[in-house]
Amino acid sequence: MASDKVKQLNDADFDAAIKSDQPTLVDFWAPWCGPCKAIGPVVEELADEFEGKVFIAKMNVDDNPVVPGKFGIRAIPTLIVFKSGEVVDQVTGAVGKSQLVELINKAL
Amino acid sequence: MKKNHYELIILGGGPAGLTAGLYASRARIDHVLIEKGAPGGQVLSTDWVDNYPGFPEGLSGFDLMEKMTSHAKRFDVNILTKEVASINLDNHESKKVIFSDESSITCDSLIICTGASPNKIGVPGEAELAGKGVSYCGTCDAPFYRNMHVAVIGGGDTAIEEADYLTRFASRVTIIHRRDELRATKILQEMAFANKKIDYIWNSRVTAIEGDKEVERLQLIDNDGNKSTFDVQGVFILIGITPNNDLLPLEQLNPDKWGFIQTDAETRTVIPGVFAAGDIRSKLMRQVVNACGEGANAVIAAEHYLVSAHK
Numbered sequence: 001m002a003s004d005k006v007k008q009l010n011d012a013d014f015d016a017a018i019k020s021d022q023p024t025l026v027d028f029w030a031p032w033c034g035p036c037k038a039i040g041p042v043v044e045e046l047a048d049e050f051e052g053k054v055f056i057a058k059m060n061v062d063d064n065p066v067v068p069g070k071f072g073i074r075a076i077p078t079l080i081v082f083k084s085g086e087v088v089d090q091v092t093g094a095v096g097k098s099q100l101v102e103l104i105n106k107a108l
Numbered sequence: 109m110k111k112n113h114y115e116l117i118i119l120g121g122g123p124a125g126l127t128a129g130l131y132a133s134r135a136r137i138d139h140v141l142i143e144k145g146a147p148g149g150q151v152l153s154t155d156w157v158d159n160y161p162g163f164p165e166g167l168s169g170f171d172l173m174e175k176m177t178s179h180a181k182r183f184d185v186n187i188l189t190k191e192v193a194s195i196n197l198d199n200h201e202s203k204k205v206i207f208s209d210e211s212s213i214t215c216d217s218l219i220i221c222t223g224a225s226p227n228k229i230g231v232p233g234e235a236e237l238a239g240k241g242v243s244y245c246g247t248c249d250a251p252f253y254r255n256m257h258v259a260v261i262g263g264g265d266t267a268i269e270e271a272d273y274l275t276r277f278a279s280r281v282t283i284i285h286r287r288d289e290l291r292a293t294k295i296l297q298e299m300a301f302a303n304k305k306i307d308y309i310w311n312s313r314v315t316a317i318e319g320d321k322e323v324e325r326l327q328l329i330d331n332d333g334n335k336s337t338f339d340v341q342g343v344f345i346l347i348g349i350t351p352n353n354d355l356l357p358l359e360q361l362n363p364d365k366w367g368f369i370q371t372d373a374e375t376r377t378v379i380p381g382v383f384a385a386g387d388i389r390s391k392l393m394r395q396v397v398n399a400c401g402e403g404a405n406a407v408i409a410a411e412h413y414l415v416s417a418h419k
Contacts, residue, residue: 034152092239
């Protein structure tokens with residue numbers, strides 16, 4: 001049940017996507033990562049709930065080496081919330097929905 | 109209006125929960141399985157499962173859990189993706205599950221399959237550098253350590269399996285263990301000792317993880333009290349598990365001293381109609397194979413309870 005509200009970003013379109021003053025949550029993941037799979041449905045739910053307020057996106061770290069390297073990502077899933085191009089905060093691991101809502105609220 | 113009472117609620121979607129769901133659905137028990145994310149549990153992070161019978165070639169933990177999930181779905185297991193905030197067992201006739209959005213549902217019987225999570229070591233730097241060189245999942249994060257030197261802390265099955273997996277990417281893997289021998293299954297030890305990329309620091313433990321933006325070094329102390337510094341670019345902490353019991357009214361469930369729930373041989377807890385299966389249960393061995401067995405058993409025990417309670 002892939003939500004079409006979650007956009008897949010890549011190295012080329014990433015910078016433009018996070019520039020907005022509307023917050024952006026990016027889920028850095030890979031297809032072989034179990035906890036990434038586990039958290040997937042939660043990220044999709046957030047995309048529904050925060051539609052119009054927060055831009056929810058994913059980035060496959062296998063296909064996109066540049067951006068994850070730039071942000072020093074060494075574990076997945078890592079979820080980073082951006083505002084106006086800056087990192088507001090981040091979490092690592094398959095955390096619960098309430099923790100992700102908390103993360104997003106820091107940027108709202 | 110949404111349904112708010114079930115004969116059976118299954119809490120958690122790992123091997124125990126999914127098997128319980130399968131058996132409950134086939135028994136036509138009115139049930140719901142609650143899981144906060146996608147089903148699978150800890151096994152999702154297991155690189156390779158070589159000891160689950162029926163798969164003679166072995167398979168990845170990820171694939172095994174995909175198969176278990178689709179097996180459950182084939183029998184229409186009712187899976188609800190929702191985050192649980194707490195469980196209220198004060199009323200034995202109507203056990204209550206409260207969600208993080210403050211809504212709730214109740215049930216006649218409850219099977220607790222909340223599983224366990226990796227332990228932390230609790231040293232300075234661990235939390236600060238989590239995701240920046242500190243990892244709890246080798247299969248997730250190994251590819252970030254290509255041609256680097258990493259440490260693995262621990263000496264059990266998971267630590268040794270993950271150390272071996274890490275050598276596919278890292279140039280060198282150092283196992284740091286507090287004892288002078290490994291606790292892992294012998295076949296895993298043989299594999300590790302034969303792997304030339306793995307070396308060992310025995311009788312030692314980590315007292316701090318240090319680094320500016322990323323992990324750079326560990327502070328170690330050996331069992332004689334000698335301190336040393338060890339340079340690494342990553343550290344994988346694989347020192348056993350802690351029960352996922354935060355949501356439970358633990359004092360009512362007769363936990364063992366580590367917080368796992370004690371049951372009788374039929375998975376019954378001290379509260380009538382409440383059962384525990386899988387890693388959350390107090391027991392000697394925690395493997396997929398017995399988690400599944402306990403999940404199935406718990407459903408039959410719950411069915412007996414439902415029949416006798418409704419008489």
